[in-house]
Amino acid sequence: xxxxIDGISAISxxxxxxxxxxxxxxxxxxxxxxxxxxxxxxTDFLDPMASRRxxxxxxxxxxxxxxxxxxxxxxxxxxxxxxxxxxxxxxTEKFLTSLYANEERLLNPTPFIQSTxxxxxxxxxxxxxxxxxxxxxxHRGFSFESALLDGxxxxxxxxxxxxxxxxxxxxxxxxxxxxxxxxxxxxxxxDSLRLLEYKSKGSLxxxxxxxxxxxxxxxxxxxxxxxxxxxxxxxGSPAETERRLSGFVEKASGGMGIIDxxxxxxxxxxxxxxxxxHLVNNLFGPVPCAYFKHLxxxxxxxxxxxxxxxxxxxxxxxxxxAIRLDNRSIGQIKNILVYNHVRNRYHSMFVISAx
Amino acid sequence: xxxxxxxxxxxxxxxxxxxxxxxxSALQKSKSGIGRISLFDTVYKEEIPVAEVKASNKELAxxxxxRQDGLFSRTSLLGLIAARQALSQAQIRDFTGSRTGLISAxxxxxxDRSEIFFKEYLKNNRRGRLRDIVTHDCGNSTEIIANQxxxxxxxxxxxxxxxxxxxxxxxxxxxxxxxxxxxVLAGGVDALTLFTINGFNSLMxxxxxxxxxxxxxxxxxxxxxxxxxxxxxxxGSVKKQGKTILGEIKGYGNACDAFHQTxxxxxxxxxxxxxxxxxxxxxxxxxxxDYINAHGTxxxxxxxxxxxxxxxxxxxxxxxFSSTKAYTGHTLGAAGAIExxxxxxxxxxxxxxxxxxxxxxxxxxxxxxxxxxxxxAPVRNIMSNSFGFGGNNTxxxxxxx
Numbered sequence: 018x019x020x021x022i023d024g025i026s027a028i029s030x031x032x033x034x035x036x037x038x039x040x041x042x043x044x045x046x047x048x049x050x051x052x053x054x055x056x057x058x059x060t061d062f063l064d065p066m067a068s069r070r071x072x073x074x075x076x077x078x079x080x081x082x083x084x085x086x087x088x089x090x091x092x093x094x095x096x097x098x099x100x101x102x103x104x105x106x107x108x109t110e111k112f113l114t115s116l117y118a119n120e121e122r123l124l125n126p127t128p129f130i131q132s133t134x135x136x137x138x139x140x141x142x143x144x145x146x147x148x149x150x151x152x153x154x155x156h157r158g159f160s161f162e163s164a165l166l167d168g169x170x171x172x173x174x175x176x177x178x179x180x181x182x183x184x185x186x187x188x189x190x191x192x193x194x195x196x197x198x199x200x201x202x203x204x205x206x207x208d209s210l211r212l213l214e215y216k217s218k219g220s221l222x223x224x225x226x227x228x229x230x231x232x233x234x235x236x237x238x239x240x241x242x243x244x245x246x247x248x249x250x251x252x253g254s255p256a257e258t259e260r261r262l263s264g265f266v267e268k269a270s271g272g273m274g275i276i277d278x279x280x281x282x283x284x285x286x287x288x289x290x291x292x293x294x295h296l297v298n299n300l301f302g303p304v305p306c307a308y309f310k311h312l313x314x315x316x317x318x319x320x321x322x323x324x325x326x327x328x329x330x331x332x333x334x335x336x337x338x339a340i341r342l343d344n345r346s347i348g349q350i351k352n353i354l355v356y357n358h359v360r361n362r363y364h365s366m367f368v369i370s371a372x
Numbered sequence: 373x374x375x376x377x378x379x380x381x382x383x384x385x386x387x388x389x390x391x392x393x394x395x396x397s398a399l400q401k402s403k404s405g406i407g408r409i410s411l412f413d414t415v416y417k418e419e420i421p422v423a424e425v426k427a428s429n430k431e432l433a434x435x436x437x438x439r440q441d442g443l444f445s446r447t448s449l450l451g452l453i454a455a456r457q458a459l460s461q462a463q464i465r466d467f468t469g470s471r472t473g474l475i476s477a478x479x480x481x482x483x484d485r486s487e488i489f490f491k492e493y494l495k496n497n498r499r500g501r502l503r504d505i506v507t508h509d510c511g512n513s514t515e516i517i518a519n520q521x522x523x524x525x526x527x528x529x530x531x532x533x534x535x536x537x538x539x540x541x542x543x544x545x546x547x548x549x550x551x552x553x554x555x556v557l558a559g560g561v562d563a564l565t566l567f568t569i570n571g572f573n574s575l576m577x578x579x580x581x582x583x584x585x586x587x588x589x590x591x592x593x594x595x596x597x598x599x600x601x602x603x604x605x606x607x608g609s610v611k612k613q614g615k616t617i618l619g620e621i622k623g624y625g626n627a628c629d630a631f632h633q634t635x636x637x638x639x640x641x642x643x644x645x646x647x648x649x650x651x652x653x654x655x656x657x658x659x660x661x662d663y664i665n666a667h668g669t670x671x672x673x674x675x676x677x678x679x680x681x682x683x684x685x686x687x688x689x690x691x692x693f694s695s696t697k698a699y700t701g702h703t704l705g706a707a708g709a710i711e712x713x714x715x716x717x718x719x720x721x722x723x724x725x726x727x728x729x730x731x732x733x734x735x736x737x738x739x740x741x742x743x744x745x746x747x748x749a750p751v752r753n754i755m756s757n758s759f760g761f762g763g764n765n766t767x768x769x770x771x772x773x
Contacts, residue, residue, distance in 0.1 A: 097628070103509055104531065109567075113490050116570050121415045129571035130634055130761065133479065134510065134531035139762025142628040148645055151628040151764055152539055155481075155510040156529040163528040167543065174550055194497050195505055250524055 018169040019245065021372060023179070023238040024089030024230035027325045028054050028077045029313050030209075030223065034084075037329035043312060043339050048206040051193055051222035052314035067144065070127055072107050074187040074226075078137035079144060081226045082183060086145070089230030089238055095177030096150035097138050098168050100160035100184045102317020104134035107189050137185060150177065158363025160184065161318040162248045165229075169246065172233040183228035184321025188314075193222055201315070203285065210339050212285040212311035220284035223314015227321035229328075235372060241331045243324075244352075244368040245269035251362050255295045262356060262366060263300055269368040270352060276304050276368075277350045278336065280327055282357030283308040284315045289361060296356070297342070304354075305345040307336060320357045320365050327353040327369045373551040374606035377621045378773070381462030383454035383559070384713040386598030386700040387423035390435060391457055396717055399725055400745055404699050406582045406594055412484075414566055420573065421582050422564055423596030423701025425450065438520065443503060445482030446597075448513040450706075451561035454599035455517045458557060462603035462615065466522070470554040470609060473526030475544050476514040477536035477560030479705040482507030484563045513561060526553055531705065533760030534667075535626075536560050537600065538708025538768055542624040544604045554609045559601030559709035568595060568704065575634065583670030583702070585695035586679065586741045588732040593669040596701020600709030602716065619719040622753065622771040623656065625649025629763025635673050640681025642765035643667075643757065647685050650755060650767035658686045660753050661769070663724050665711050666741070667757040668695020669702050678757065679737040692749065694741040698728035708758035708766065715754045715770040724749040 027033035030052035031044050046052055054077060059068055062080045071079065078099070086094065111128040130136075135153035142151050150171065154163035161184030171177035196202065203219040212221055232239065247265050252258045266273055279301050283290045297306055313322040330336055336347055355367040382392055387405025389395035398405070405423040409416065425432070432449040433440030437456065440449075455474075464472075486508040493500035506512070514529040526547065530539045537560025544558030562568075572578050572595060579592035610617060627649060629642025636642065651658060667678055675695075682690055696714055703710055714725065727741035752772050759765045 102511075110490075112571065113487070113567060114494060116566065117491055117494055121566075121570050121573075124570055124574040126571070126574035129567075129574055132571075133533050133761045135533060135760070135762045135764055136633070138532075139628070139633060139764065142630045142763065143633065146630050148628050148630050148641065150626045151532070151762070152530065152543075152626065153532050154528055155531040156514060156527065157509060157511040159511075159528060170546060170550055170552070174546065191493075191497075195493070195502075198498070199502055199506070250527055 018173045020169055020172050020231040020233065020243050021235050021239040022229055022241045022243060022328055023232045024085045025325055025328045026081045026085040026088060027225060027227040027322060028056065028081045029225040029322055030054055031312050037332045040329055040333050040335045040337055043337055046209040049209060050202055050206055051188055052209060053188060054224055072105055072131050074105050074107065074185060075131060075137055075140055077226045078185050079140050081228045082141045082181060085228035085230050086181060091179055091230050093147055094179050094181040096168060096171050096180040097141050097147060098152050098164040098180065098182050099138040100154040100164035100318055101134060102157050102160050102186050104155060105132050105136050106192050107187060108132040110189060110191050158317050158359025159248055161321040162365045165246055168231055172231065179232045181228060181230055184318035185226040186224055186316045186318045188222055188224040209311050213283060215285060216287055218286060220286045220315040223316045223319060225313050225322050227325040239372050241328045242370045242372040244370050246367050248365045252364065255292050258292055258364065259296060259300055262296065265366045266354060273302055273304055275352050276354045278353045279304055279306045280323055280353060280355045281306060281308045282310055282323065284310045303345060305347050306342040307340040308342055309340060317359060323355045323357055324367055327355050331371045374548055374608060376607045377545045377548050378605050378610050378617045379602050379619045379621060379716050380605050380610060380615045380617060381458040381603030382618060382713045382716050383457030383601040384710055385425060385450055385453045386703060386710055387425055387596050388699050392713065392717065399699065402726055402728060402745065404728055406701060411564060412566060414569060416569060419580060420569060420578050421594055423594060424564060425597055444516060445507040445513060446484045446563035447478060447482050447561050448516040450563055450599040451476060451513045451517050452520055454559060454601045455521060455557060458601040458603045459521060471525045472523050473547060473553045473556040474514060474518050474523040475528050475540040475556060475558045476517060477530040477540040477705050478510050478513060478562055479531055479533055479536055480562060480565055480567060481510040482512050483565040483567045487566050523557060532764040533762060534704050534707055535758040535760035535764045535766040536705040538758035538766035539626060541602060541709065541712055541768055542626060542766060545621045545624055548604055548606045555605040557601055557603055559599065560705045561599035562597055562703055562705040564595060564597040577671045579670055582729065583698050584729040585668035585670045585697055585727055586675050586734060587730050588734050590670045590672065590675060593671050594701045596703040598700060598703045598706050598710055600706055600713045602712055617773050619716045620771045620773050623650040623654025623769030625653060626766045629765055631763055634761050636677035638677065640677040642763045643678050643681035643759060644684050646765040646767040647755060650769045654769045656753060659689055661691045661755050662751045663718065663754045664691055664693035665715050665754060665756045666693050666695045667759045668697055670697060676736055679734060683737065690739050692724050692742050694725050694727035696725050711756050712768060715756050718751055718754055719770055719772045722749055722751050723747060724751065
């Protein structure tokens, strides 16, 4: 199943609001445990009345979606589909906190209403008065992938011509504290762009929102093409991962031969990164490799940032030094393989091509 | 590719029964599951009725065939019980030779345990047992069901508020139709929690006397808990194994009301569109629907909006309809799947369920739901509606074969 990408937009710890040109000037964060999004001035994008009661993730989501639709000149998509690992956790925490603080009395319903996982997809539909298909996936490291696969299937089965698909997750103080206690993050503060130099356990926390306007037919708007997407769950060994990935590349693009760049989901945790090194040594051969989680941090839907990055690279034909894993020569970039996993359980693979 | 998509197994647990046999018996006896809160402490114990599954987590763990060592949320246990029933009825014991997926749905995931964690954590952020928070996210219960049953070719979770599990069934049917999978276990689950009781209470839409769907004097919904799963299979998969077919998923439609984050539009646009789409995919005319299992929560807003949408679509020949929520309560993320199970049972046995607690016809509608259990109703095609926050509206059509 394939589709053309007519528009992309992201709100992330990088200057992605400016578009693919963010590649010219990557943002570095020093002495941090987590990366947070660079948020826009929302009044530039959203009606202040409409956005007054929106939480941060809803504002980021709606804002990125609007920008994406505008870029693709898409007024009324045939579907709005989002993926989010944890949904609107700020509002969930807010409602739980007031529930205990006020002993269940006189609670403000707004955080409860907005804690629903499909709040962003619904808010987008509400804003553009879109009565079409609307769905939200919430399966950990497969959340964005499920949304993307649904969008591609709608295009494939002919029930949609153009769809809007997004991945979104927010980091809150509470969610950082709790995942930190679970041992997800490095204990010492780090410089983000040097993420892979630290050999300690854990990764760098992150967050972000990325939206894609996808189309069945190629138009002058198309900036890239998604050739293939696949996922696999909980592989038993590095050999199984290698077999699945090479099978995918074979099917999607006839082998590594036409791949000009590989984008990998290394997150700085030596145990989690082992499989990427295994693949660099055994599967990718002479193909130049890059990575991305030092730009956005680790989160359930980080693969949506990777897809945004890959589309931006195809458009700009630029691979910044700071994301490269080697110094192999890079010519014209036509085909990119993206491979990411979350906690070695949720593995996803995309091939995205110039068109 | 499979032109037709069949149901070969059903599983259900709710306040009216631990399996589909008990459920069928309660439905026939018009026995509601609504009662007092006993599962946890809340200031609303005496005030707000709910529809609980009458079993502790320990008892549920036994039924789910797992050791309750404190690692499972109530959500996972309920889901696993219904999932195992559906697999067993479909006589599926192993997963070799078929691509099998699991799509579950939930609105609050393992919130029943997050609440235990959060209460301690709020006093001191180094407190709260971590094993009570790792079950928080919606994917947790799905993965426990996948691990316990052995399904692994495709796993996903949907969360679109009260239409969640109707969307899981819709996606399952599409994955089979498109040939991505041979069979899918699709459904949803939600456990009662302090979070949801207080959430709906803060919206002032909980009826203090138990819900009365489609009644002129209705005054809100009643929350429930439970799980429902359908085993969905392709035509090829059914034929290959000579399976007994319980029903066919003939149509499905998802539309967005795009009116308000929580309220439904007065003209019922989203509902009108989702029902219309379901008819279109099924290739059926409105007159060919014999029964509608309505969303019918009992709130002023939903029942009016849904009723008006039904009137717009079916005009002068509104089919027999009822809401079964006065039996089970509104089970949120499980509602679409539990009611899908009811629809499949209705197709099998030619039943129409009564809408309990109904007394007086709504002035704006002028038509009324079915109020007695009908045993020999000719039921060929049934429409099932599930509508959620964010205007997320999904309609499914189940048919006899």
